[in-house]
Amino acid sequence: MARHRPAPRKPGPATSRISGQSGSGELRIIGGDWRSRLLRFPDAGGVRPSPARIRETLFNWLNFHIAGSRCLDLFAGSGALGLEALSRGAARATLVDHTPALAQSLRDNLRLLKSDNGEVVCQDVTGYLGDSQCPAFDIIFMDPPFRQGWLERLFPLLESGHWAKPGGWVYVEHESELTTPPVPQRWQLHRQKTAGQVTYSLYRVDPGTE
Numbered sequence: 696m697a698r699h700r701p702a703p704r705k706p707g708p709a710t711s712r713i714s715g716q717s718g719s720g721e722l723r724i725i726g727g728d729w730r731s732r733l734l735r736f737p738d739a740g741g742v743r744p745s746p747a748r749i750r751e752t753l754f755n756w757l758n759f760h761i762a763g764s765r766c767l768d769l770f771a772g773s774g775a776l777g778l779e780a781l782s783r784g785a786a787r788a789t790l791v792d793h794t795p796a797l798a799q800s801l802r803d804n805l806r807l808l809k810s811d812n813g814e815v816v817c818q819d820v821t822g823y824l825g826d827s828q829c830p831a832f833d834i835i836f837m838d839p840p841f842r843q844g845w846l847e848r849l850f851p852l853l854e855s856g857h858w859a860k861p862g863g864w865v866y867v868e869h870e871s872e873l874t875t876p877p878v879p880q881r882w883q884l885h886r887q888k889t890a891g892q893v894t895y896s897l898y899r900v901d902p903g904t905e
Contacts, residue, residue, distance in 0.1 A: 722773045725750055727782030729808055736773045736800040744775035745838060745868065749895055753866060754783060756886050756897050757834065760864060761785055764833035767858065769820050769849070774801045776836040776866070777813065785834075787812050793819045820845075824852040831860040838868040847876045854879035862902030868895045 722734045722744045736742060745753075753776075754761065762784035768777030771790035781788050790813060792798050798817035805813040816823060820839075835858060839845035846869060852858075859865050865882060869875065871894045878884075881901040888895060 720744070720773060722775055722778075723747070724779060724782050726754060726779065727784065729778070729782040732782075732808065734774075734778070734804045734807070736804070737796045739794050739796045742772045742797065744773045745895075746890070746893075749868075749890055749893065750775060750779055752888060753895065753897065754779060757864065757866075760834065765830075766834045766836065767791070767832040768836045769823075770837070770839050771801060771815075772797060772838075774804060776838065778804065778808070780834065780836075781808075781810055781812055785812070787814070789814045789816060789832075791816045791818060791820055791823050793817065821848065821852065824849070824856055824858065826856075829856075829858070831857055831863070833860055833863045835859050835863070835865045837866060841870040842873075846873075850876060850878055854881075859900045861900055863900045865898045865900065866895070867898070868893055870894070 719735050720738050720742060722736060724730055724732045724734070725747050761780055764780070764785045766777060766780045766785045766788040768774065768788060768790045771777055771792045774790055777788040777790040790801050792801065795817055798815050801815045805815070835853065837849065839849065846867065853865070871889050871892050873894070875896065878898060882898040883901060885897045885899045887897070
């Protein structure tokens with residue numbers, strides 16, 4: 696789930712803001728082995744988990760592809776997407792976030808869940824994607840901060856580094872008023888929905904492209 700978003704102009708049902716009064720937020724895993732587990736994370740930079748109903752829809756779309764998959768959660772924030780994938784049987788999840796407090800919280804929550812299948816990388820996303828030595832992922836979750844032009848920068852980096860396996864999946868969230876920038880040619884739109892201020896899309900990477 697993404698972070699560091701400007702406050703929305705009008706609160707909507709999809710924005711599910713966390714409580715900033717206590718200095719921390721809460722995330723509830725909604726499916727899999729850790730279903731209903733409640734996790735906490737610091738209220739750093741306006742973090743908010745992807746709303747539960749969006750996560751439920753996304754993981755329904757990916758239902759037959761999660762088990763045994765290798766996942767990359769960019770702008771991990773609370774870890775809502777990467778941790779949910781692990782709960783539902785992903786073999787491995789790499790969670791990338793440049794904020795030290797959030798990265799430490801992700802490590803703490805993985806320890807709390809007694810999981811050795813998650814790797815936390817405290818690094819800027821563009822710097823991380825600049826390293827093309829990493830093996831390709833089966834599923835990439837990308838929920839960047841809104842209204843900062845991230846998608847235009849990240850799509851070329853993901854494609855040039857071949858971060859997504861042929862036949863893999865790329866999930867993208869963005870503000871609903873944004874026209875999605877052109878995606879790489881080998882990405883094919885599989886499903887897309889809008890909930891309030893959020894549009895979320897799932898792309899399939901052409902399985903015939905090596």
